[in-house]
Amino acid sequence: MATNLVTTTWKENMQFESDNPSGISLTMDAGEESGGEGKGYRPKALMLSSLAGCSGLDVVSLLKKMHAEVAEFRIDVTAELTDEHPKFYNKVKVDYHFSDSELQPKKIQKAVNLSVTKYCGVMEMFRQFAEVEIEIFLHEL
Structure with missing residues (x-):
């Protein structure tokens, strides 16, 4: 079984630095409304970035293998937090936006479906605590 180690170190005030198995570090900080300075990623929002990045x-890998690459690709993730502490995401919407002059809708749909249902471990983790909705948008260039 594979394991990962991430070390997160308090720097000052509400700021933390976290390493990554890739060797790249990032800074996390609370917003000013929570006593921070807003000089880093917010931890909960970083989870949404992880979801989009994983999928x-x-x-991208699947579309390349299917010979269906696109000119532009963007993922927008919108999430709703619960009102009570501990606040967590209970509803998440993932919008996949593809742009190209020669879109291949069936291959795009297949690639997204494979990511969502089979390959993306972060997506599976989110499904354990949130209602996840997926939508695909195709934009002709």
Whole structure:
């Protein structure tokens, strides 16, 4: 079984630095409304970036294998937090936007479906605590 180690170190005030198995570090900070300075990623929002990144990597790889690459690709993730503490995402919407002059809708749909249902571990983690909705948007260039 594979394991990952991430070390997160308090820097000052509400700021933390976290490493990554890739060797790249990032800064997390609370917003001013929570006593921070807003000089880093917010931890909960970073989870949404992880979701988009995980699925995006799958989709790009799959489209390449299917010979259905696109000119532009964007993922928008919108999430709703619960009102009570501990606040967590209970509803998440993932919008996949593809742009090209020669879109291949069936291959795009297949790539997204494979990521969502089979390959993206972060998506599976989100499904354990949130209602996840997926939508695909095709834009002709």
